[in-house]
Amino acid sequence: MEPLFDFLGSYWWLVFPLSGVFAAWGSSWSRASERRHQRKLELYGLKHQGLAVEHARSGEIQRLLSAHDDVNRRWLAYELDAAKLIDYPMMTDVREPLTVAFLRAKREADALRPIDEDELPRDRLTEYRNAVNNFDVAFRVAESEAHRLKDTAFSGPERQRLTTARKLVTVAVDEAATPAERQTAYKRARRELDGLIVLPDATIASLEEKVARMLGAGSSTAQSRASSRATPAGP
Template sequence: MESLFDFLSDKWWLVFPMSALAGHWANSWRKAGDRRHQRKVELYKLRNQVHAAEKASVADVESLMAAHGATNKRWLEYELDVGKLIDFPLMTDVREPLTVAFLRAKREADGLRPPSAADMTAPSRVEAYRKAVDDFSVALDVAEREARRLKDSKFTGPERERLATARQLLKIAEDHAATPAERQAAYKRARRELDGLIVLPDVALAALEDKISPMIEPAVRPWDPQHR
């Protein structure tokens, strides 16, 4: 023990470099701890950013799906309303380039629509869907404006008279004050007047028939396949 003290008494000057070394080691340890803490903070922030980005992506797709649904609803107002189609026949006239363009844009948007917003996470798919929805909305706007501008002006005088007659007959067919026989006769005549003039989608006819059918029972429905 005395020899150790004798050694230290002779080497007292080593205290200073050893203290410096210890201080340097402690400082390095502290800096390493700071770097580990900083990396943890950065990783936490990165995870939060990724999570926020995923949430934003889902919200973005939900917004696109809502816009898509609103445009489809606008189209259905024509497709399900025979009266509107008589007033604006170009909306179902596939000879019209603008009508073809919006129907093509609709198919494109419908084909890209995901089952749910969470099913579409790839940015490229989101952007493709966004473009398709925008194209569909714009194409419908253009076709609608043209259809409302032209109305039935592309038809001849006699054809416009037939359209006007069909419009009046459909009002009778939908009139609850009319008798079942009157409504049935009006519907059959309206179909004859429209035959060859405008294309009535099956869904439009089904919607019309569902609307007037309760009032013409138990009479035979004019659209019954057994009585056509």
């Protein structure tokens, strides 16, 4: 220990420059630690910012898909209901510019609809957003005009045929009607509409399915009643 004390006693003046070195080293180490901490905070912020952006993007896609589905449902309320199309024939009249614009907007929105939202690039998201908005607006405009016009574009005799067809369609899907009445009503309704309204294939298929279902239900009921009448009474 004496040699150490002798050294310190002889070179005590080194304490001052060394203290400055140690102070500078400590300050440098502190700044480096602070920079490392700051970088960690920045990386943490960027990571969570990216997650927030991704969640926001995913949420927007889901909202657009829901909005797209909503307009499609409103259109299907016409396309799958022959009676409603008879009430508002402009909804399927491709001679009407507003109807054409709506159907074109629908095709564009359907074509851009993503199958997998994770594979939808940012530029395609913008296109899809615009397409869904255009689809919604075009449908609202066409529907509003169809409700305003109703059957005013037809002559008096043509309106009478539409009224008759509307009543016949109601009979064709009426459970209270007999199978023969439903079948006859369906055929007569098609004849009344011929040359007046071109029903979409989906509308015809839906109507025929309803009529067939009603005919099947009527046939089953008739068979059940016939079987009941044929059953011999008990002793």
